[in-house]
Amino acid sequence: MEALAHSTDGQLITIVDDGSEEGVRDFLRQFVDEAPVRRLLRNQTNQGYTKSANRGLKSARADWVVLLNSDTLVTKGWLDGLFRCASLDARICAVGPLSNAATFQSLPWSDKIATIPSLDYVESQAARVRNLSARSYPRVPMLNGFCLMVHRPALDEVGYLDEVKFPMNYGEENDLCLRLTLKGYKLAIADDVFVYHARSASLGQR
DSSP states (O other): OHHHHTSOTTOOEEEEEESOOHHHHHHHHHHHHTOTTEEEEEESSOOOHHHHHHHHHHTOOSSEEEEEOTTEEOOTTHHHHHHHHHTTOTTEEEEEEEBSSSGGGBOOOOTTSOSSOOHHHHHHHHHHHHHHOOOOOOEESOOOTTEEEEEHHHHHHHOSOOTTTOTTSSSHHHHHHHHHHHTTOEEEEEEEEEOEEOSSGGGOOO
16 A cells, blocks of 8 residues: 555555455555545456456546556655656657566566565666656656556546457556547656566466
């Protein structure tokens, strides 16, 4: 729940529970009941990643929404950094951070590091990124979907994630990025933001 610790007060955090087991359901219900800015959307049965992601995206109440996988650890200033990048150009409609496991958005990462490192270590990597970043905010043709901030009006224009062609993840964000760029929108990387990603752990057993 690092998204809560590193987010500004008042921002709505929506958790999509895609048919989890009883213990997880109880934990999530207790978590969201602790504050009005937390919301739980629960699927009675597993609907797959893409449908669940779309459910969360479509329920958003703000013009900008962040799709954040459950296998991520966000860091200090991550959301402000994404917004800072997006504000540079009115045509930017999607922004992603740097990470340890996000294909071309990845930084060098030792395999000797534990699968889920300590929070202190993740924060130290994020601080190093902030301090060394050139803040060039490169425009790119694709963004990884593990942590993706998107402008809702652009989603409404081009359509959400394709649940028919990409029902179980892998490829759905590429398809979305292509549709956005074909409409003339720009995608960018916030190269002063680091978000840890645990390499497909959010998909569970397949």
